[in-house]
Amino acid sequence: MRILYHQPLSPFSRKVRLALKEKGLDFELRVERVWERRPEFLALNPAGQVPVMVEPDGKPYADSMAIVEFLDEVYPDRRLIGFDPESRAETRRLVAWFDQKFYAEVTLNLVFEKVNKRFYGLGNPDSGAIRVGKQLIGVHLDYIAELSERRRWLAGDEFGLADIAAASHLSCIDYLGDVPWDAHPRAKDWYVRVKSRPSFRPLLGDHVAGMPPPPQYADLDF
CATH class of the missing domain: 1.20.1050.10 (Glutathione S-transferase Yfyf (Class Pi); Chain A, domain 2)
Known part of the structure; x- marks a missing residue:
């Protein structure tokens, strides 16, 4: 299952949540208390920021724009960044x-x-x-x-x-x-x-x- 580490009032997390939903992709939400700076989370994103998306194969992707660009390339049936x-x-x-x-x-x-x-x-x-x-x-x-x-x-x-x-x-x-x-x-x-x-x-x-x-x-x- 795809996992999205997020904060409820992070606009960048919300951007990825909306993109995933628009593309019809399943994911599990996990709230990350970034101020705790968990070593396990820092291993996924050394910047210590949300959102971080972990794909089913275990590969992590960080930064909201990088994640959405990735999604638009891998799942092109529902384009979000434009057609030309x-x-x-x-x-x-x-x-x-x-x-x-x-x-x-x-x-x-x-x-x-x-x-x-x-x-x-x-x-x-x-x-x-x-x-x-x-x-x-x-x-x-x-x-x-x-x-x-x-x-x-x-x-x-x-x-x-x-x-x-x-x-x-x-x-x-x-x-x-x-x-x-x-x-x-x-x-x-x-x-x-x-x-x-x-x-x-x-x-x-x-x-x-x-x-x-x-x-x-x-x-x-x-």
Whole structure:
């Protein structure tokens, strides 16, 4: 059985979970407490980060983009990165936007401050960082709205990795109740379409101990 080591509110783990589900591949989820730095886990990924996917033959693969690229090559029946050079370039550009820019400006300032610091024992959340994250998320929601107005999905006509990456980050923020959906209805319409996909539903059952999500998190018609 394929194994995926993950953290529930890791957007990079969620990206791989969604990709595996979209491709119809079976896997077992294992929560990894990365702050414990288990030698067995470090042997799989010396960087000590999730996600790590271990294939049925025992070979480990680390880094969310490397894993999804691997899956798209080995299981090409359901392409997530595009069917031609132009669409693949645009998909990779948008994935980088969310995994780098959105992550630095929003995810780190909200999820890291509110959740990860607690588990790493790094003290109280930085209210200034949280304020910055809440201010900057609107820019990204406007960009999602702009893209979804011009295209059926973020990178083009087909649902793919750009949508998965964006939704993976936003779903973590949504778990905290920090996405101002009412102020960004066009981005919300796109997210509702993503949220209603069968691949997304297991994420809606995630729970972090001592931090329950708001009611709308699991509501498909929020």
